[in-house]
Amino acid sequence: MSKIWSAESASAVATPVGGFGDFGTLGRQGGGFRTLYGDDSAARPWTAGAPGRRQDSAPVRDEGPAVDPIEEAAREAFLQGFQEGDRIARESIEADNEARIMLANAVQHIAQTGEGTLATMLSQAVIRLVGQIMGEVExxxxxxxxxxxxxxxxxxxxxxxxxxxxxxxxxxxxxxxxxxxxxxxxxxxxxxxxxxxxxxxxxxxxxxxxxxxxxxxxxxxxxxx
Structure with missing residues (x-):
């Protein structure tokens, strides 16, 4: 009632498997089912040729939150004001240091000058000043x-x-x-x-x-x- 299949009969009656399209055939050459694709199909990815699928998609770049131009301008103005204030403070400190050095040198020079020399300088200054005043008076x-x-x-x-x-x-x-x-x-x-x-x-x-x-x-x- 049933037929016994042998290898010889299987090879002789190797016909495509019905109902499955061209997925494969039974036969001796393939040792069973043949490969689903040709010889060059082994290196093809599973997604190759699939409609509606993107193979090489570029990564989406995260641009971050948008910068408010008003806040950016305020930040730049604050930075400029801070730098300008720092520059003015440094110049003021340098000027004070120079004045301090000049005063120290003047005090040292006066300390090295004798009282007689200083008195002579003062008297000459007074005489010269009075002479100028007398010359200018009508x-x-x-x-x-x-x-x-x-x-x-x-x-x-x-x-x-x-x-x-x-x-x-x-x-x-x-x-x-x-x-x-x-x-x-x-x-x-x-x-x-x-x-x-x-x-x-x-x-x-x-x-x-x-x-x-x-x-x-x-x-x-x-x-x-």
Whole structure:
């Protein structure tokens, strides 16, 4: 009732397996079912040729959260302000250090200078300053007349040979009737100065004389130290 299959009968009746398409055939050559694909199909991946499937897909890059331009601008402004403040602070510190060094050098220089030398420097500075001030001040006519009167009081009224010398630019400020003495222009005198010349000698008053007195006082103070 049943047929017994042998190898010979199987090889003789090797027919495609029905109902499975071309998946394989039974036969001696394949030792059973043949391979599903050809010889070159062994290296093909299972997904090869499958419709709707992507073989080599590029990885999706994660771009991260979006940057807010306002926050970015605020961050850059803060950084610039911090750097500018740091620069100003450094420059201020450097300037203070330079000033401190200069003061230290000045103090050291003064400490090495003797009291006499320092007093001489101060007196010269005062004399030079007073001389500049006296040179810039305009001549006061009233003061000039007072000096002339004080000098004229030093002579006898009978001495007609006395001559009162003044700067040529001061001649128009004085009148002979005011002093009763002959006036004479002397370009060697500084403006504001008067000199009374008599047979016995001369008497002088003016800015130069007062400056010399100031210098003498400063020299006396320097000698007392």
């Amino acid at each position: 001549i006061d006519e009233a003061v000039l007349k007072e000096r002339c009167a004080a000098v004229a009081a030093c002579i006898d009224s009978d001495d007609h040979r006395a001559v009162l010398e003044v700067n040529p630019e001061d001649m128009h400020l004085l009148e002979e009737e005011a002093t009763g003495i002959t006036l004479s222009a002397n370009p060697a005198l500084q403006r504001g100065s008067v000199r009374l010349a008599t047979a016995d000698g001369w008497v002088e008053d003016g800015p130069d004389i007062r400056l010399e007195r100031l210098k003498s006082l400063l020299d006396d103070m320097e000698g007392r130290r």
